[in-house]
Amino acid sequence: MGVIEGARERARREITAAIMDQARRQLAAEGAARLSLRAVARELGMVSSAVYRYFPSRDELLTALIVEAYDALGQAVEDAAGGAAAREAGDAARFVAAGRAMRAWAVTHPHEYALVHGTPVPGYAAPQATTGPGTRVPLALLAVVRDAHAAGRLGEPSGGPLPARARRDAAALAAEFAPELPPEAMAATVAAWAQLVGLVGMEVFGQFTGVVAAEAREEFLTHAAHRLAAGLGLS
Amino acid sequence: MGVIEGARERARREITAAIMDQARRQLAAEGAARLSLRAVARELGMVSSAVYRYFPSRDELLTALIVEAYDALGQAVEDAAGGAAAREAGDAARFVAAGRAMRAWAVTHPHEYALVHGTPVPGYAAPQATTGPGTRVPLALLAVVRDAHAAGRLGEPSGGPLPARARRDAAALAAEFAPELPPEAMAATVAAWAQLVGLVGMEVFGQFTGVVAAEAREEFLTHAAHRLAAGLGLS
């Protein structure tokens, strides 16, 4: 086994990818609860037991999909918030762009979004492997706040003084991810992230039916994101 | 068949209730995806086909549970926001109390909360019957805003001017539910509701793991609700 890839290795890589592809397709069509190894195998023209050469169980396949979804969502948000164009547009605009990217990805990949931000799949416990990719979105938002703070442009987050307990937690979190940031800004960032996720979830999970018209939802999210950015001290 | 209830009617009422009880228990323990007619029947010592005398299908049972969950959640929020004590405490405090009640109910009934605000159950379409009870929470929040407005205490909602499309939608919504309210206040109320739901969902669906400590979550929600109330123009 040298640098040149043998037939087995190549086949293994390609078939693993084909399984993931098919699983992603079924996830998109039916949702996680309906995803089955047998259906994936069937669609691929394999016998169901053959899939076990590539994934030791259904849960492992699910985990792979979760990691993939986190990464795709994280990438989309990072691209929107991290690019040169976004940086030039100002802090608040960067934050809004991140929120809009999040929504856009969620709306085009609803079941994958549900996988990472929806009701937990019954009987499935997210393993360690998913925690890294899962932090990309909040870290991308945090980066906007850090940049603003570093440039001296970060205003006071609204909401008044933090309660003691929340202050301590926020300080601990800041120590790990953004040591230069005051706990108020850290806490406000987490809250803003949570509210973005919440807003996006409302739309993706169909709770805006009869309340916010379908064509108005993008605008709705944008407006809400602007408010969140302002409350965060971004301008 | 007169005013006095016959044995059959009484039995029917009691057994229907027993089925709902058992279904609720299984929902709480396992989640909607795992709820099965057979399991309910088994636990009740009936044969599975007997349940069909009371509910024509699994979906009808689910619908009944959804209506019940909406009502219980709505009741909890109405109680918190509508009582005399809450009214005396001021508008913002009423709003915060509503948010806290929502969270408290969700945390103690996570699977029931998931039923109404989580990922849609695959293959299940919510029927008309659920839309009425589903509006109790937003209407309770709206009532706080209306009262404040009627008393001349409602400030300007933050976030600047509404985009045209959103303004029109908000006006239409206001025409139906709160004709005296300016569209800005209506839109802000919907946004605040969405953000509350989002915050509560984050906690209930386990996305605060490693970010907000378990004991800090109530405080976190309370603080966020205060901010939402302020942004809404409540004081």
Add this chain to the structure above:
DNA sequence: TGTACATCAGTGAACGCGCGTTCACTGATGTAC
């Protein structure tokens, strides 16, 4: 370069599970005369 052996992918059958729903039936409760 050729041969013996080890590794691995894929097959096909099977196990055991639980599900929603239907159906013909028995026996008890209610109703009309």
Add this chain to the structure above:
DNA sequence: TGTACATCAGTGAACGCGCGTTCACTGATGTAC
């Protein structure tokens, strides 16, 4: 008040479905000498 009939609840068996996972197997690919 008593009797014939209709209504209804609950039974037990069955249908047909799809699932995750295991296992002994065949045949192809890779490796060591």
